[in-house]
Amino acid sequence: MQKVAAYILERTEDLQWPDARKAEGDRLRAVIEAWLKNKGASSVDGTGTYAAVDGSDASYQVTTVADGERSWRIFELSEVTPEGRKFVTSVSVTIGHKNVVVFVTMEVGSVATSITRIDVDPKCPKVVRDLLAQPGGWLHGASRLRGLSQVDGFDAGEALALEIQNKDRTIPFAVVSRVLGMTALPKLDEKLAHDLAGVANVYSIDEDASWALTDVLRKPLSTYGGAVRIYWPRLAGNDDPFRHQLWTATRLQSIDADPKTALERIRRQVRAIVMRASAASVVRPSEIDEIREAAARSEYAALQAKASALEDLKAKASSLAEFKDIADSYAAENDKLRHELAARDTELDQLRGEVKRLEADKQALIFQLGQAKAISEAAEVEPDAPEQDEADQPPTPGEVRFYKKTHSKPAYDVLVRVADCGHTAWRGAAKADKAKKGLARLLGDHREWKSLQHCGSCTGGGMWKVQW
Numbered sequence: 001m002q003k004v005a006a007y008i009l010e011r012t013e014d015l016q017w018p019d020a021r022k023a024e025g026d027r028l029r030a031v032i033e034a035w036l037k038n039k040g041a042s043s044v045d046g047t048g049t050y051a052a053v054d055g056s057d058a059s060y061q062v063t064t065v066a067d068g069e070r071s072w073r074i075f076e077l078s079e080v081t082p083e084g085r086k087f088v089t090s091v092s093v094t095i096g097h098k099n100v101v102v103f104v105t106m107e108v109g110s111v112a113t114s115i116t117r118i119d120v121d122p123k124c125p126k127v128v129r130d131l132l133a134q135p136g137g138w139l140h141g142a143s144r145l146r147g148l149s150q151v152d153g154f155d156a157g158e159a160l161a162l163e164i165q166n167k168d169r170t171i172p173f174a175v176v177s178r179v180l181g182m183t184a185l186p187k188l189d190e191k192l193a194h195d196l197a198g199v200a201n202v203y204s205i206d207e208d209a210s211w212a213l214t215d216v217l218r219k220p221l222s223t224y225g226g227a228v229r230i231y232w233p234r235l236a237g238n239d240d241p242f243r244h245q246l247w248t249a250t251r252l253q254s255i256d257a258d259p260k261t262a263l264e265r266i267r268r269q270v271r272a273i274v275m276r277a278s279a280a281s282v283v284r285p286s287e288i289d290e291i292r293e294a295a296a297r298s299e300y301a302a303l304q305a306k307a308s309a310l311e312d313l314k315a316k317a318s319s320l321a322e323f324k325d326i327a328d329s330y331a332a333e334n335d336k337l338r339h340e341l342a343a344r345d346t347e348l349d350q351l352r353g354e355v356k357r358l359e360a361d362k363q364a365l366i367f368q369l370g371q372a373k374a375i376s377e378a379a380e381v382e383p384d385a386p387e388q389d390e391a392d393q394p395p396t397p398g399e400v401r402f403y404k405k406t407h408s409k410p411a412y413d414v415l416v417r418v419a420d421c422g423h424t425a426w427r428g429a430a431k432a433d434k435a436k437k438g439l440a441r442l443l444g445d446h447r448e449w450k451s452l453q454h455c456g457s458c459t460g461g462g463m464w465k466v467q468w
């Protein structure tokens, strides 16, 4: 089986007390049970079958393991198509020492062995949406999971840029930029937020927010002009811009003449990239295995206690018939428990293997993310090359460039390179401290210009002419 997507949804707020954690766990399990029943399951315990929408052979299994106040319940749904393709969705709720965690995986495989290409287009399971819709905050590690966020204005954009840079961020952010209130493809921001619910946060940003991203992250790592970008966790200032896939508005609109077809293709592409990353890098909560191991240990202790109790009884047996009854029940009980324990041991070995495999997968992902070229080669809608920064394009002596102020910050002006405004009212500017600081910020090492002039005709913000 190949894992194609994984989700972690954590509840941590107001869960200091065991009773609160149990109540929350029960509430979430009820949401999953309702989903299962809605699929046609007759009961929400043990095993059973249901009618899959596509006529697949569908079955489910519900297992609960407890260790004192902690418990783990897993709902495993398995669907086998007439062609022998198998899909398994596992949803588990762990009531832990500190929190309540939902862990969801989607796997695909074949019933019979064959070497074939398996094309999958994983989509967010309805149960994940149902859980996210429950009141209260959801976390994935240090990051809060959010629905579509509208980010308007420079200050909001600056806050988003800082959140993108936050070293503790654990989920990807997809940023969709708007021009005059419009995304490059119809409702692209809403559609991506729908597709990526639970695995990535989606932000829809306006022009001013884009300027803030350019100011904080620099141009090669910014998103503007109707572009879409995925920002992966652990983004550093000197990060390779290719690591964070970017599709410009031009690229998005040239996918297909029909905007609806273009929209479907980019949605599928972004979904595939983010889901694949989740499958390889989301780590199974360790408390699941702690609970299972503790439960296995206490079962073993119970077996020993039972054995010694039976020994006591045997010693006290007054008749041969009584002794025989006790001996029989002892043997039967012993065999049953021994068998169960052996099964549990095998399961634990498999789990240990799984943890090792996940760790290897994670390493592979880190490598893969570094190899952005390989990713973009495999990509259906190839991402664009990020634009260069002003500082990466050294001006030549005598060269003239024009810059316009987009926003004023207390210490400096945020400037952007533009075309000549066409006016002829250029004036020397002795008092242009904020503009100079903004330019120096933009140009890095190439800040030694010959002249700096201000346009007297342009309205709405400063227009500057710089000559080297």
Ligand SMILES: [Zn+2]
Residues within 6 Å of the ligand: 421, 422, 423, 455, 456, 457, 458, 463
């Ligand atoms: Zn002008």
